[in-house]
Amino acid sequence: MALLELEEVSKSYRTDGVTVEALRGVSLEVDAGEFVALVGRSGCGKTTLLNLAGAMDQPTAGEVRIAGVSTRRLNDAALARLRRTSVGFVFQSFQLLGTLTAVENVELPLLVAGQAGARRAALERLDWVGLADLANRYPHQLSGGQMQRVAIARALAASPRLILADEPTGNLDSATAESIVGLLGRIASEQGAAVLMATHSQEAAAACHRLIRLRDGRIEAIEETGRR
Ligand SMILES: Nc1ncnc2c1ncn2[C@@H]1O[C@H](COP(=O)(O)OP(=O)(O)O)[C@@H](O)[C@H]1O
Ligand SMILES: [Mg+2]
Numbered sequence: 001m002a003l004l005e006l007e008e009v010s011k012s013y014r015t016d017g018v019t020v021e022a023l024r025g026v027s028l029e030v031d032a033g034e035f036v037a038l039v040g041r042s043g044c045g046k047t048t049l050l051n052l053a054g055a056m057d058q059p060t061a062g063e064v065r066i067a068g069v070s071t072r073r074l075n076d077a078a079l080a081r082l083r084r085t086s087v088g089f090v091f092q093s094f095q096l097l098g099t100l101t102a103v104e105n106v107e108l109p110l111l112v113a114g115q116a117g118a119r120r121a122a123l124e125r126l127d128w129v130g131l132a133d134l135a136n137r138y139p140h141q142l143s144g145g146q147m148q149r150v151a152i153a154r155a156l157a158a159s160p161r162l163i164l165a166d167e168p169t170g171n172l173d174s175a176t177a178e179s180i181v182g183l184l185g186r187i188a189s190e191q192g193a194a195v196l197m198a199t200h201s202q203e204a205a206a207a208c209h210r211l212i213r214l215r216d217g218r219i220e221a222i223e224e225t226g227r228r
Contacts, residue, residue, distance in 0.1 A: 001031060001032050002031050002065075002068075002194075003030060003031065003066070003161050003162050004028075004029065004030040004053055004064075004065070004194055004196065005028075005063075005064070005065040006027055006029075006053065006063075006064055007027050007062055007063045007065075008026070008061065009025070009026045009052060009059045009061070009062035009064060010059060010060050010061040011045075011048050011059050011217075021217055022048040022217055023045045023049060023059070023218075024216070025218065026045075026049065026214075026217070026218065027062075028212060028219065028222070030194040030195075030196050032161065032192050032193070033188050033193075034188055034194055034195070034209050034210065035184065035187075035197070035207075035208045035209050035210075036196050036197070036208055036210045036212060037197055037198075037199055037204065037208040038196060038197065038198040038211075038214060039198075039199060039200070039205050039212070039213055039214070040213055040215055040220070041215075042200075044214040044216060045217040046166070046167075046198035047198065048217075049214070050164045050166050050198055052064050053066070053162070053196060054066075054083060054089060054162070054164045055071045055074075055082050055087065056083070058071060058072070066086050067086050067161055067162065069086075084109065084112075084158060085113075086161055087160050087162050087163075088154075088157075088160040088162070088163045088164070089155055089164050089165075090148070090151055090152055090155050090163065090165035090166070090168045091151065091165075091166055091168070092167040092170040093171065094139070094144075094147040094148055094150070096139040096147055096151060096154075098138065099138075100138075101135065101138055102126060102131060102134055102135050102136070102137055102138075102139070102142065102150045102153075103119070103122050103123060103135040104122075105139070105150055105151075106126055106150065106153045106154045106157055107119055107122035107157070109154065109158060110122065110157050113158065115158070122153070123135060125156050125157055126150070126153050128153065129149040129150070129152050129153045129156075129183060131146060131150060131153065143176075144172050145176035148169075148176075148180050151168075152180070156191075159191075161192075161193050161194065163184065163188075163194070163195045164196050165184060165195070165196070165197040166198050167198055167200060168180055168184065168199075169181060169199065169201055170199075170200065174203070177204060178203065178207075181203075181204045181207045182207070184197060185208070205225075206227075208225055209224070209225060210222060211225060
């Protein structure tokens with residue numbers, strides 16, 4: 001089942017009278033259990049695509065469907081609810097809150113959503129990413145790879161079916177990067193989520209099931225890696 005569908009999606013930004021066409025008619029699907037890489041040089045539209053795929057923004061034209069729900073007619077509150085329940089984001093810079101411990105960072109989205117049992121769920125997620133022992137550390141007491149694991153645990157907090165990662169290994173050394181990519185792959189294979197990861201790393205892209213090459217806002221090629 002396609003958890004993410006983009007149909008002829010275009011996105012242009014207009015600043016100071018200049019229009020930039022960041023995406024030009026992109027169509028793609030990512031299925032449950034699939035781990036897909038989004039590659040292409042800086043400025044080709046990767047972050048724009050992930051933001052649309054995660055209902056952070058609306059396309060200028062075309063349609064985005066997340067778990068079968070079109071984002072087009074949703075108001076801001078409904079988009080926020082869709083993001084909270086269906087999408088987990090992982091960023092290059094981790095984006096943890098420095099004043100909160102690891103477990104508090106993971107727990108926060110569940111508390112915001114008013115979910116019962118938030119602490120227990122957060123500890124389970126930390127255990128799943130291999131960080132149960134470090135639950136009470138603050139981000140500055142963790143390595144980059146550990147911080148990204150916490151961020152992944154947070155992305156998994158609400159058990160979303162779609163995980164979007166924007167250059168998640170960009171700030172990590174290659175051995176750590178490999179383990180983070182392995183973890184994202186397990187989210188697809190063990191939890192059945194659809195995982196879409198923008199990356200500059202050849203190794204990271206090669207670990208995915210499929211890779212989508214973007215160039216100047218268009219899909220240039222879609223390649224199977226043979227890693228299913
Ligand atoms: N908020 C924005 N306002 C104006 N232009 C933007 C904005 N976000 C991205 N762009 C432009 O859209 C194009 C694609 O950017 P982006 O999606 O960030 O690419 P990538 O993530 O592949 O580096 C670039 O030309 C970029 O300058
Ligand atoms: Mg980017």
